[in-house]
Amino acid sequence: MRLLCDLGNTRMKWAWVEGAQLSGFGAGDYSGTNTYATRLAGPVKPTAIAAMSVARHRNEAFTRFCEKQWALSPCWYRSLRAGFGVSSLYEPPDALGVDRFAALVGARARFPGQAVCVADCGTAITIDAMDSEGVFQGGAILPGLLAAADALRAIAPHLVIPAHDRFYAAYGRTTHDAMGAGLVLGAAGAIERIFRDQGAVLGHHARLVLTGGDAARLAPYLTGPYEHLAHLTLEGLAVMAS
Secondary structure, eight states, X not given: OEEEEEEOSSEEEEEEEETTEEEEEXXXXXXXXTHHHHHHOSSOOOSEEEEEESOGGGHHHHHHHHHHHHSOOOEEOOOOSEETTEEEOOSSGXXXXXXXXXXXXXXXXXXXXXXXXXXXXXXXXXXXXXXXXXXXXXXXXXXXXXXXXXXHHHHOTTOOOXXXXXXXXSOOSXXXXXXXXXXXXXXXXXXXXXXXXXXXXXXXXXXXXXXXXXXXXXXXXXXXXXXEOTTHHHHHHHHHHO
16 A cells, blocks of 8 residues: 655645555644654555655655654655646746646546646635646636635734634625635636636636645635546646556
8 A cells, every 4th residue: 555645835735545545544734753753654565655845945854754754765746837738828838836746647547538727726726727738828826715814914913813714795794704715716717717717718618726735725615617626736646656
């Protein structure tokens, strides 16, 4: 059984894969002195470790953990000009975050022959356009919900981060709810606007796919059809590592 690991900016995500079946999904931040040991150590020893990272300063510590825990070194994957059914017009191709590339690979595997826009809602929100031939045309990057809230709080310290479990309407009647409405509705509106503009190039048959930690929070505020695939980047990494 292989271990898949995605080292993000603020969280690490993982899954186990046997054949084409993914299971044992997990996620956690980087707090604590024994982060990897407490989350990944267990009765199962992986036969191989496939990893990708946009937090390269964490790669060395993760490699040391894998070598100590299982006497295995992770195989690190990166973005390519072309591979796994995806061709990239990004310049230079390896500047594209590997999580974005993996999400496109996962979307291509899920929806072969279809144009797809992938909105990955994490520390940053990325909306990436891939045509029906598997050519990644480019995308847009905007701050994620927490990053945007932190930026507001940095210049206006009295503002607090809104709760994740509230419903937000455009007519917030407290500062707290008004801030939540701006963050959530603003992000959802940006995704839909960018998707609309990308669809003008891809064709209006393009499919919108949501993934990332905040996808479920933003999904109710979208007005059009979408697919929510919570583990799309790990699905793509599984394809890359197969």
